[in-house]
Amino acid sequence: MTAIDEFLSMLAAERGAAANTLSAYRRDLEGAEAAIGDLAAADGTALARLGQAWSELAPSTAARKSSALRQFYGFLVDEGLREDDPGSALPRPAPRRPLPKVLTHAEVEALFGRAEDEASGDRPAAIRLLALLELLYGSGLRATELVSLPLSAVPRDAPLLTVTGKGGQARMVPVGGRARTALSRWLAVRPAGGRHVFPSTAKSGHLSRVRLFQLVKELALRAGIAPERVSPHVLRHAFATHLLEGGADLRVLQTLLGHADIATTQIYTHVDSARLVALVNERHPLARGGARA
CATH class of the missing domain: 1.10.443.10 (Intergrase catalytic core)
Incomplete structure (x- = not known):
């Protein structure tokens, strides 16, 4: 069993990762291995080269791949399969999560x-x-x-x-x-x-x-x-955004949406803020060329 297989087995057994999640991790890890060679033996210099290999990817995609590798190396260290963790050499793209589409x-x-x-x-x-x-x-x-x-x-x-x-x-x-x-x-x-x-x-x-x-x-x-x-996911976004507009608590919204991390739910606070800014720009007297002080 390869180091990648052992890591995926851990994700399945300890974290209950779904089949689609495991497949995504495998694609990311095996793709990195194809670019720089044996991941289990790779050093920081080899990992730094991934920045070039990922240069054409969207920041969010590169960030996901980098996260998968960091978890992989953390697992290797925890299991005693290597003494050092070269994950610090991985590229750290700053993904910008786009605001979801929301229906009025x-x-x-x-x-x-x-x-x-x-x-x-x-x-x-x-x-x-x-x-x-x-x-x-x-x-x-x-x-x-x-x-x-x-x-x-x-x-x-x-x-x-x-x-x-x-x-x-x-x-x-x-x-x-x-x-x-x-x-x-x-x-x-x-x-x-x-x-x-x-x-x-x-x-x-x-x-x-x-x-x-x-x-x-x-x-x-x-x-x-x-x-x-319009799409099913846009309707889910509308559900969340309109509840937040109505005063729903962010933690309650997290539970309703089934988000494991509150950071995922916080995107809706940005949507609501964007809506308020648009409202001011549209309705404020100065935005319509009204009187100036």
Whole structure:
């Protein structure tokens, strides 16, 4: 077993890392090894060369790769597989996390207005779309969490869903009255069989993420909103931002979104600040060429 394999085994066993996470770590580590040779034996000089190898990458991508390598060398030292930690020689790009796209309240209303009109009849596809939309914006679910939601996660009475998020971490997510109503309507017309709330004949047994993205963008187009402005993740961002605007506590928001690190949730404070700056620039009298002192 190689040092990389041992490191990945540790991530799986001790941190409960998901398969996708392990694959991402493997790609980053094996890519670095292809660039500079055996990682387990590499010194600081070799690691410093990665800066050139990563020069064309986005800062966020290079920062992720650098983080994977630092963890790898920390593991080697902890396990006694090497005495020194050369991780300090790794490039330290400063990633700039872009502010997430956020829908306005008017756009959300237009999107829901169209979905509700289409679901006013008895067409299962329209009712399903409304339920999907309500859970994306009303509960802030990730696309993968939503499409893979098992029937067992939907309780009969309690207004909560049990969701399995990144890294296999389970959390309780509140479901508002509107979402519960939409979900109940969908379950009443849902095709029999299968163990998922939103079943499919696909190999996975549930609606695919790709199809969910298509459905949301198609709805946006019908609602008169540019499709590139809307996606399941944008609706999750809108859920978080609009809750923060309404006075939600950042720690509560972290729990609702399933973020392991509060730093991830803090991006929404920047979104809110950006909104306030835009509001001042748009509405302040001086911004409109008003009177000067």
